[in-house]
Amino acid sequence: MLKVIEPGLLTTVQDLGRFGWYHIGMPPSGAMDNFAFRVANLLVGNTEDAAGLEITYVGPKLEVQQEALVAVTGAELPFSINDRPVALWQAHRVAPGDRLTLGSITRGARAYLSVAGGISLQPLLGSRSTYMLGRFGGIEGRKLRAGDQLPLGEARPQLAMLGRRMDPSLIPIPTKELEVRIVMGMCSYRVKEESLADFLTATWEVSTEADRIGYRLKGPTFQFKSGEQPFGAGSDPSNVVDLGYPVGSIQIPGGLEAILLLNDAVTGGGYTTIGTVIKADLDRVAQASPGSKIRFRSVGIEETLHARQVRETRLARVRLMLGLSDLAGELGQ
Amino acid sequence: MFDTRYDYGGDEYILVIFNEAMDLETNFKILAVRQEIQRRGIPGVIETCPANASYMVHFRPEVIHPDRLIRELKDIENAVQHSDALRSRLVDIPVLFDDPWTRECAQRFGDRHQDPSVSNLEFLMRINGYSSKEEFITAYCDRPYWISMVGFVPGTAWCYRMVSPDRAIQAPKYIRPRTDTPERAVAHGGVFLCIYPVRGPGGYQMIGMSAVPVYDPEERLPDLRGRYILAEAGDRWKFRPIDMDEYNDIQAKVEARTYRYRIIDQEFRPSLYLQDPDRYLHRLQEEADHA
Numbered sequence: 147m148l149k150v151i152e153p154g155l156l157t158t159v160q161d162l163g164r165f166g167w168y169h170i171g172m173p174p175s176g177a178m179d180n181f182a183f184r185v186a187n188l189l190v191g192n193t194e195d196a197a198g199l200e201i202t203y204v205g206p207k208l209e210v211q212q213e214a215l216v217a218v219t220g221a222e223l224p225f226s227i228n229d230r231p232v233a234l235w236q237a238h239r240v241a242p243g244d245r246l247t248l249g250s251i252t253r254g255a256r257a258y259l260s261v262a263g264g265i266s267l268q269p270l271l272g273s274r275s276t277y278m279l280g281r282f283g284g285i286e287g288r289k290l291r292a293g294d295q296l297p298l299g300e301a302r303p304q305l306a307m308l309g310r311r312m313d314p315s316l317i318p319i320p321t322k323e324l325e326v327r328i329v330m331g332m333c334s335y336r337v338k339e340e341s342l343a344d345f346l347t348a349t350w351e352v353s354t355e356a357d358r359i360g361y362r363l364k365g366p367t368f369q370f371k372s373g374e375q376p377f378g379a380g381s382d383p384s385n386v387v388d389l390g391y392p393v394g395s396i397q398i399p400g401g402l403e404a405i406l407l408l409n410d411a412v413t414g415g416g417y418t419t420i421g422t423v424i425k426a427d428l429d430r431v432a433q434a435s436p437g438s439k440i441r442f443r444s445v446g447i448e449e450t451l452h453a454r455q456v457r458e459t460r461l462a463r464v465r466l467m468l469g470l471s472d473l474a475g476e477l478g479q
Numbered sequence: 480m481f482d483t484r485y486d487y488g489g490d491e492y493i494l495v496i497f498n499e500a501m502d503l504e505t506n507f508k509i510l511a512v513r514q515e516i517q518r519r520g521i522p523g524v525i526e527t528c529p530a531n532a533s534y535m536v537h538f539r540p541e542v543i544h545p546d547r548l549i550r551e552l553k554d555i556e557n558a559v560q561h562s563d564a565l566r567s568r569l570v571d572i573p574v575l576f577d578d579p580w581t582r583e584c585a586q587r588f589g590d591r592h593q594d595p596s597v598s599n600l601e602f603l604m605r606i607n608g609y610s611s612k613e614e615f616i617t618a619y620c621d622r623p624y625w626i627s628m629v630g631f632v633p634g635t636a637w638c639y640r641m642v643s644p645d646r647a648i649q650a651p652k653y654i655r656p657r658t659d660t661p662e663r664a665v666a667h668g669g670v671f672l673c674i675y676p677v678r679g680p681g682g683y684q685m686i687g688m689s690a691v692p693v694y695d696p697e698e699r700l701p702d703l704r705g706r707y708i709l710a711e712a713g714d715r716w717k718f719r720p721i722d723m724d725e726y727n728d729i730q731a732k733v734e735a736r737t738y739r740y741r742i743i744d745q746e747f748r749p750s751l752y753l754q755d756p757d758r759y760l761h762r763l764q765e766e767a768d769h770a
Binding site for chain 2: 165166167168169170171172271279280281282287328329331332333335376377378379380381386387388389390392393394395412413414415416419421422423424425426447450451453454
């Protein structure tokens with residue numbers, strides 16, 4: 147058991163996500179920074195899909211009630227065990243009664259806490275991830291509160307080696323300025339060429355409305371090509387007959403702003419979408435906090451597939467370094 | 480005629496737009512395409528998400544290259560026929576129209592509405608040329624509504640009245656969206672009706688309250704156990720006006736977790752519908768009444 151003493155600002159149970167239910171309006175949820183989350187699990191000897199905690203901006207205070215290994219990855223924040231500061235991206239042994247204290251994030255936006263054995267709540271539709279808008283998964287579909295008790299699964303002792311840590315050269319450093327790659331298209335044909343060009347040259351600022359559903363981005367406005375609105379679309383030129391929104395897609399309500407949809411995305415609606423940020427770059431987006439600056443670079447489909455390979459190769463190196471090469475590819479997403 | 484557009488939605492989705500306008504014939508085709516994608520069991524495909532006049536496929540590019548998937552989807556587009564039968568359930572949705580809760584909510588957000596001096600229902604009546612509430616509600620409910628898309632949040636269904644576009648009931652959305660809508664509010668926006676699965680923001684014109692939930696994350700009701708939501712693309716929902724007594728009675732059954740939905744499984748043939756919509760709907764209703 148892991149007992150919640152203080153929940154932090156917004157701490158939720160997540161795993162790699164709930165797939166195959168987008169068609170009923172259920173987004174995948176799951177850890178926003180997929181790489182950091184998977185490494186957190188590897189460090190404590192878990193499979194990459196074991197459930198852990200996603201910590202946003204201000205960390206929780208927890209009490210462990212059994213022997214375990216723990217690790218914290220992702221954003222930078224103070225982490226201490228019984229008031230003794232300990233390193234991030236490293237496995238630490240804890241004993242019953244030990245207190246884990248996570249402070250305020252100093253760089254990035256989301257940190258991940260893994261515990262050997264994983265959090266063993268009942269999975270719903272194949273996942274333990276919390277989807278707060280739908281009151282689904284995790285603990286009653288909500289963020290943690292003080293007094294919650296999180297059950298832990300069986301650890302794999304042969305893999306749970308003390309002191310296992312990440313090679314610093316493989317640790318991604320969150321930045322306040324980032325370039326992300328995007329595949330333009332979908333409904334972009336409805337938007338004037340100049341506006342699409344502006345979109346790609348502008349620097350976009352992450353607004354304070356930035357959560358697991360999506361980030362509202364501040365930047366230039368968009369002009370639409372003229373023409374009659376199709377039957378059923380709605381009268382605003384940014385309206386389309388409601389269609390699906392991929393995770394990572396960018397929509398432009400009213401042409402006045404850009405919204406980048408993330409893991410708890412609304413799965414569809416009636417706004418023009420102009421492109422989709424590639425999966426491999428969403429980990430860095432997950433670490434962008436309000437005020438961060440984003441530039442978009444348009445890429446073709448082959449580059450996105452290559453980026454996926456690069457990311458998997460990096461994970462394979464992590465597994466190799468941790469002596470887990472026999473698990474290469476296991477449950478990889 | 481709009482040419483079908485196949486495009487990438489990043490590295491994990493393909494978006495296929497069949498039409499820019501809403502039209503039932505297009506939606507029938509999309510559901511037939513989805514059935515065929517499922518039947519072929521294409522490796523690497525995680526799921527297909529039908530929408531009103533488009534659909535999305537979520538896939539793993541490590542298993543199937545997106546361009547190969549697009550070729551396969553184009554092949555499916557050419558292979559499916561309107562004569563293909565679709566699974567379609569007829570679902571009874573009891574609704575209390577002109578209810579106190581949505582009226583109160585509409586008053587609270589009057590400053591965001593086109594005409595706050597009347598209820599949303601009266602506004603909808605007037606702009607669609609109806610003068611009596613009874614006449615409007617009867618017309619509104621005389622046909623089943625086709626579920627052409629499910630999404631936004633779990634359980635939201637786009638319900639499209641099964642009449643020709645010239646007889647469509649239409650409504651603008653709120654000038655500025657409300658920050659609140661009661662759970663189970665029945666509302667109309669554009670050419671679609673929807674029931675709000677959870678309390679939250681919204682911009683559709685609110686005209687009633689469904690007595691039955693459309694989303695059940697706690698799995699309270701036997702019919703929604705393990706599936707959580709009521710809607711399925713291709714359902715036909717029949718809205719049935721009820722009074723406050725019946726509303727309260729159904730609500731009590733929902734609270735007691737004993738409510739059972741009235742759902743009748745039927746086979747739906749788009750080709751028969753397109754030949755003579757009224758006659759075919761009448762026939763399906765008769766079949767259902769005897770089921």
